[in-house]
Amino acid sequence: MKFTNKEVILFDLDGTLIDSAPDLSLAINHMLSALQRPTFDQELIRSWVGNGAQTLVQRGLSGQSEIDQSIAPELFEKSLQLFLNFYKNNLCIETKLYPSVRACLKVLKAKGYRLVIVTNKPFEFIEPILEGLQLTGLFEMLLGGDSLEKRKPDALPLLHVCEKLSVTVEQCLMVGDSKNDILAAKAAKMESIGLTYGYNYGEDIGLHKPEAVFDDFSDIVATLS
Template sequence: MNKSFSPIADASEVEIEFPLPIKAVMIDLDGTLLDTARDLATAANMMLRELGKAELPLETIQSYIGKGVEKLVKRSLTGSIDGEPDAELLDRAMPIYEREYARALCNDTQAYPGVLEGLNALRESGFGLACVTNKAEVFTLPLLRATGLFGFFDIVVSGDSLPKKKPDPMPLLHACKHFGIQPREMLLIGDSLNDAQAARAADCHIFCVPYGYNEGRDVRELDCDAVVSSLYEATRLIRKLS
């Protein structure tokens, strides 16, 4: 075990030896690479206003982030994590939200501290890099380009790139296949239960950051190999497997 740095949490029952020997790293987008909550909330409140509904606080909408646009819209309409709005209302709301989010996409979004340093360190160490997100491609690619992160990634897997998205393991296994590696040679860095469940189902390693969304819950409760304070800190717990 690397004695110079102790993971904040290790929820796995399997003893993990650090630094992990891996070949590639997958990274989640919302809540891990980018703080997108303000722009997501702006779009949600513009939608609610147009539908004649009361706007919601940023903190409330932030707790609704993590399972894709449709789930965010449903939660915003009902004010509940598990709420199901009337189908006709949802049909009216979705195009409004998508229009408003396209307008607000990168007004206040920015990379979290340590992201650029971490990506540069991973690139310099020769790791393959993938962005794996549940966000639709129509929003994912413009965001990555606008924030200067697109060029770091060998592959971007969006929420609508494949038939299934996280927490299903399909996007992670797809990225492994792209790099020609086994799942245990891959690490996912994320911020939510979706990420932890997908990684365990795929048999990949999983680190979580504590600053993301995770529907308002503490990531230290998740089954992950480590909780790291930043993407850059994660680089201290891995090594390139040749």
């Protein structure tokens, strides 16, 4: 698969560019400890990542990916603040880039592609993480899960990027590791690449029919050249 006439590449963040699960796990377990609740191992928490902070907190309180609908709103709000306050100060303790991400982003930028981040992560965390992992200056635009009134899998963030950067959907490509990324691209009628290594709840990313599926981030460069 070769993608032609692309100008803008939209990247998800967690599970696509960065493995943030270790630090998200630290923050969830800090929250649970503060609430005097049982904590969980990193591998289980990893399977809850990918739908933004609020969903992750709800899963932490539920102790499973299926959210307990009886969680009291006051408990949820308190828990969310505990989580966010800890995470804000511990963004890049164990978080790391996936292999070849930095080099490939620099190559794409040098080739003239305009790079954008569209994540469901709260906006306030994006820039500090990019700084912590030496990715500053590569992205023209950053969108968080709370930047607009809707987030992935809704098409709105992707269409918003097109509008703000004055490009068509056809000139854009969405790259992500979870079904939210691919479903958002489908809803926006945008072509997409699915990555197999991130956080997709144990599901094959190919089931959602992105235009291409890659095991390695560096394959993106080859498909665009």
